[in-house]
């Protein structure tokens with residue numbers, strides 16, 4: 179049996195010339211890992227499932243193309259039909275990865291981690307909150323109730339914090355650059371603000387301590403790990419200074435500490451000037467996932 183992962187890279191959105199969203203990384207990642215794993219197309223999640231988490235009025239504006247200019251500016255992506263299809267499939271990939279994780283211990287979506295999407299807002303390249311929608315669906319199906327979110331994207335997970343922060347059966351941890359977007363925060367259960375330029379050793383020490391706190395709030399039925407590539411030292415949007423080796427140690431540490439909990443790994447951000455650097459980091463994460471799946 180080969181390990182299955184999910185991708186929605188074929189739904190490419192039209193972007194203006196020079197746009198910063200790294201749309202090419204998804205297809206490049208699929209090509210890079212194609213020999214190692216089975217890559218399946220992510221299915222679009224039904225609107226009713228999105229409505230378990232997101233406000234109906236927001237979903238209606240997204241569905242019908244009625245997002246205001248201001249909303250589209252906050253999202254950072256122009257509205258199009260394929261943007262919506264892509265967003266629904268990105269959530270579908272995380273749902274599928276969760277199904278794989280519950281059956282086999284760990285699963286991965288080659289997308290997702292759209293943590294800036296909140297109940298009533300879509301911003302920061304994030305249309306729907308894949309982790310929150312997936313957790314809601316697992317609960318409806320009686321497959322999981324208590325969840326921990328380990329968000330290691332360089333940006334604070336404000337959307338996830340809004341939805342899951344007040345949820346007594348979910349613990350949201352976010353470890354991020356103190357001076358990175360979003361500049362108005364919604365508090366997570368635990369936020370770790372790291373100074374600009376934080377390197378491998380200091381980062382890993384802070385992560386270790388934060389995982390101690392998060393896991394003490396357990397037990398958990400499911401874990402979500404946002405393995406953002408943007409804490410990398412060369413990232414255009416991140417202000418931290420981790421090396422590729424340090425990011426790999428980060429992945430190993432998180433996956434070791436979450437052992438025993440079905441774990442869903444999602445990509446989140448990555449804005450290296452050369453997308454192949456982001457793909458290196460994402461592929462190394464998959465390597466760690468496969469190592470944990472094998473043991």
Ligand SMILES: [Zn+2]
Pocket residue numbers: 331332333406408446447448
């Ligand atoms: Zn990010």
